[in-house]
Amino acid sequence: MLPAHDPFAQADTHDLVLRADPLSVRSALQSITSVPPVSQLTHDQRATVELVLAEVLNNVAEHAYAEVAGHVAVTIVLVPGGMACEVVDEGGAMPGGTLPEGQLPDDALAEGGFGWHLIRTLTKDLSYRRQRGTNRLNFLIPLSDL
């Protein structure tokens, strides 16, 4: 039996391991968006990828590593229909083992709760697994006009 197709096994992936803190996230985003495959996208598509990765990586920094410092690995690969992304960290598990719904807060002047709403709006095929002490998040950022 052939192994399942793994888009991350391709050669033209971009991998990055970074410290999970806001300044490292910022510099990682700058480096991810300045090299292929993200640098080859349109301005709008690049902005979408940067926003989604910012939300995901800052969530890891803020929540998974709330108690201890640590690293997070990002892999992105251009696939038909969008950018497939995998984000892996060794921080704390998602509460309840599931991803937040991402509903906008009822309070019109809430200062938080936007992050997962943006992630859920701008991605599809979102999946989360907790395995042997690691969190593994996979998702596709659809880039419709590719």
Added chain:
Amino acid sequence: MQLQTQTRPKVISVQVIEDRIDAATAIQFKERMRDITAGGTQRVVLDLARVQFLDSSGLGAIVAVKKLLGPDRVLELSGLTPTVEKVFRLTRMDSVFTIHPTLEAAVAHAASA
């Protein structure tokens, strides 16, 4: 976090001279805005024309500024770049804030209010 402030009788305008308001600068931005607006009663216009990137932390900080100004003091925005506008639209914050195309339009509107 560089902010350029101009104080007029009825309006304080603040131009963000940074290309991003993100998780790394959101708290600093909020504190600077609190210092700039403290003690006054004018309307506040926040010009985001130079800001190319805003994440949910940056958005939360702008909402926090609106909150700390209180219900009687107006905060309006101007100059949203397409990427920033998209964040406001996707989170429906475009319905919470009055958004002007340019700083000049926002200041003229505030001065005539």
